[in-house]
Amino acid sequence: MLEIVDIVGYSATLLLVVSFLPRQMTKVRILNFFACIIFIIYGVMLGLKWPIIISNAVIAVIQLYHLFIKEKR
Numbered sequence: 734m735l736e737i738v739d740i741v742g743y744s745a746t747l748l749l750v751v752s753f754l755p756r757q758m759t760k761v762r763i764l765n766f767f768a769c770i771i772f773i774i775y776g777v778m779l780g781l782k783w784p785i786i787i788s789n790a791v792i793a794v795i796q797l798y799h800l801f802i803k804e805k806r
Contacts, residue, residue: 738778745771762796769793 735743745768752764769789776785 738775741771741775741778745775759800762800766793766796766800769796 748764748768748771752761752768755761755764769792772789773786773793776782776789779785
């Protein structure tokens with residue numbers, strides 16, 4: 734039986750893969766942002782796995798930048 738941490742990890746992976754399917758970049762960025770958030774939660778649930786947490790936090794910030802700041806310019 735899968736444990737909750739495994740379900741979170743698989744969910745993050747699935748959403749990450751799905752995030753690359755849309756043709757519109759805005760949809761890609763939104764889905765990828767949520768995948769990053771789930772990966773951050775996964776990294777915390779694994780006992781603060783910093784490489785997972787930091788890399789996904791950086792990517793999430795980049796996605797937010799492109800969604801809200803860069804598009805307004």
